[in-house]
Amino acid sequence: MSQNTPAQPAFTPKPRVSARIAAIAESATLAVDAKAKALKAAGRPVIGFGAGEPDFPTPDYIVEAAVAAAKDPANHRYTPAAGLPALREAIAAKTLRDSGYEVSPGQVLVTNGGKQAVYQAFATVVDPGDEVLLPAPYWTTYPEAIRLAGGVPVEVFAGDDQGYLVTVDQLEAARTERTKALLFCSPSNPTGAVYSPEQTAAIGRWAHEHGIWVLTDEIYEHLTYDDAVFTPIVRAVPELANTTIVLNGVAKTYAMTGWRVGWMIGPPDVIKAVTNLQSHLTSNVANVSQRAAIAAVSGDLSAVETMRTAFDRRRRTMVEMLGQIDGVRIPVPRGAFYAYPSVAGVLGRTIRGVTPTTSAQLATLILEQVEVAVVPGEAFGPSGFLRLSYALGDDDLVEGVSRIQSLLGEAE
Incomplete structure (x- = not known):
C-alpha cells in the first residue's frame, strides 16, 4: 500500500443523523419568515406575510x-x-x-x-x-x-x-x-x-x-x-x-x-x-x-380586545383586496389572523415569462418579483393555496397586497 493511500476504516460508517430526525421537514412558515427577515436585513424592501406573530408589544x-x-x-x-x-x-x-x-x-x-x-x-x-x-x-x-x-x-x-x-x-x-x-x-x-x-x-x-x-x-x-x-x-x-x-x-x-x-x-x-x-x-x-x-x-381581556379589533380591520382589508384579483378565491376567514386564498385560477398562466403550476412556484415568483413573502399551500396540505398572515401593520399590509395585485394582474 502506498504511503499516500489513506487507510480504509475497518467498520461500516453509520448515518450521522438518525432516520427519525432526518425525516423531519423544516417548518415552512419559519423558513419563509427567516428568508424575509434576511432579505430585509440586506436592505431589501420585503414585506412578510409568513409568520403567525402579532405585531403588537406584550401589554x-x-x-x-x-x-x-x-x-x-x-x-x-x-x-x-x-x-x-x-x-x-x-x-x-x-x-x-x-x-x-x-x-x-x-x-x-x-x-x-x-x-x-x-x-x-x-x-x-x-x-x-x-x-x-x-x-x-x-x-x-x-x-x-x-x-x-x-x-x-x-x-x-x-x-x-x-x-x-x-x-x-x-x-x-x-x-x-x-x-x-x-x-x-x-x-x-x-x-x-x-x-x-x-x-x-x-x-x-x-x-x-x-x-x-x-x-x-x-x-x-x-x-x-x-x-x-x-x-x-x-x-x-x-x-x-x-x-x-x-x-x-x-x-x-x-x-x-x-x-x-x-x-x-x-x-x-x-x-x-x-x-x-x-x-x-x-x-x-x-x-x-x-x-x-x-x-x-x-x-381582563381589554388589551386583547384592542388587538382583536385591529386584526378584524386588517382582515376585512385583506379579503377585499385579494378578492379583486382575477383567479383568486377567498372564503372569508372568521378567526385567527390568516387569509387562505385559493390561487388555482392563477396557476398555469404566464407571469413575467414564468408559468407557475404549483403554489410553491407562485410563492417563489411573488418573492422574487415583488419582494413579498407568503407561504405556499404545500406547507399545509395540497397545492393551490397561499397563506397570508394579517398580523402586521396596516400600511405594510396594503402595500404588500397591492404588489401581489399588480403582479398577478399581469397573468396571461
Missing part, C-alpha cells in the same frame, strides 16, 4: 410582572416540572372563565410554548402505527409531531368550496381500526375557519362514539370575527373530557410569542405521564415567563 402589565419576577430570587431556581402551582391554578380559573367548564390545577401542565404541548400530546397517546385524523389544510407542525411519535397522519381535506371545514361524513370515511386520535383546530391555522357550535358538537359526539381521542388546539380562542364564536369541544360534548387533550398558550392572545409559555389540559393520568416526559425533556418553563403568564391569564 405593559404583563411585562411589569416579569420585571418584578426577575428581581425575586425565588424565580432564579428550579420549580416543579409541571409548572408553578400559581400558574396552573390561574389556567384552571381561566378555563372556567373562558371555556365554561371546570378543571383542576392537577389537570394542567405548563409547557415551553404551544409546540411543546403539541409534540408531548402526540407522544403520550400515540403508539407506532396508530393513525391520527388530520383535517387539512393543517398547521405545518402537526404531521411532523405525529410522525415523531410513530403515528401515521391521515389527511382529511376540505377545500375552499367547504370553507375549509371537514364534515363528520369525511372523518367517518377516513376512520379505520387503527384510528387513535383526531386533531381539531378551531379557529384554524392556516385557514381562519371557525366551526360552528353545531359542527363542533357533531364532531365531538362522533369521536366519543368511536372512542377516538381528541387533541384540540385552542390557541386562537379569543380571535373570532363577525358572528363566529369559539366553541370548546369539551363544553360542547362533556363526555369527551376523559379522552381529550386541550392545547393552548399565551402566544397569540397576548402577543407573547417570544415568552414561550403554553399548556395542556387533560385527564389526570395523561397529565401525570406527560409531566414525567417533560421532567426528562426540559423540566420547568422559565419562571419569569411563567410569572408573566400568570398576569396575562388572570387579567
Whole structure:
C-alpha cells in the first residue's frame, strides 16, 4: 500500500443523523419568515406575510410582572416540572372563565410554548402505527409531531368550496381500526375557519362514539370575527373530557410569542405521564415567563380586545383586496389572523415569462418579483393555496397586497 493511500476504516460508517430526525421537514412558515427577515436585513424592501406573530408589544402589565419576577430570587431556581402551582391554578380559573367548564390545577401542565404541548400530546397517546385524523389544510407542525411519535397522519381535506371545514361524513370515511386520535383546530391555522357550535358538537359526539381521542388546539380562542364564536369541544360534548387533550398558550392572545409559555389540559393520568416526559425533556418553563403568564391569564381581556379589533380591520382589508384579483378565491376567514386564498385560477398562466403550476412556484415568483413573502399551500396540505398572515401593520399590509395585485394582474 502506498504511503499516500489513506487507510480504509475497518467498520461500516453509520448515518450521522438518525432516520427519525432526518425525516423531519423544516417548518415552512419559519423558513419563509427567516428568508424575509434576511432579505430585509440586506436592505431589501420585503414585506412578510409568513409568520403567525402579532405585531403588537406584550401589554405593559404583563411585562411589569416579569420585571418584578426577575428581581425575586425565588424565580432564579428550579420549580416543579409541571409548572408553578400559581400558574396552573390561574389556567384552571381561566378555563372556567373562558371555556365554561371546570378543571383542576392537577389537570394542567405548563409547557415551553404551544409546540411543546403539541409534540408531548402526540407522544403520550400515540403508539407506532396508530393513525391520527388530520383535517387539512393543517398547521405545518402537526404531521411532523405525529410522525415523531410513530403515528401515521391521515389527511382529511376540505377545500375552499367547504370553507375549509371537514364534515363528520369525511372523518367517518377516513376512520379505520387503527384510528387513535383526531386533531381539531378551531379557529384554524392556516385557514381562519371557525366551526360552528353545531359542527363542533357533531364532531365531538362522533369521536366519543368511536372512542377516538381528541387533541384540540385552542390557541386562537379569543380571535373570532363577525358572528363566529369559539366553541370548546369539551363544553360542547362533556363526555369527551376523559379522552381529550386541550392545547393552548399565551402566544397569540397576548402577543407573547417570544415568552414561550403554553399548556395542556387533560385527564389526570395523561397529565401525570406527560409531566414525567417533560421532567426528562426540559423540566420547568422559565419562571419569569411563567410569572408573566400568570398576569396575562388572570387579567381582563381589554388589551386583547384592542388587538382583536385591529386584526378584524386588517382582515376585512385583506379579503377585499385579494378578492379583486382575477383567479383568486377567498372564503372569508372568521378567526385567527390568516387569509387562505385559493390561487388555482392563477396557476398555469404566464407571469413575467414564468408559468407557475404549483403554489410553491407562485410563492417563489411573488418573492422574487415583488419582494413579498407568503407561504405556499404545500406547507399545509395540497397545492393551490397561499397563506397570508394579517398580523402586521396596516400600511405594510396594503402595500404588500397591492404588489401581489399588480403582479398577478399581469397573468396571461
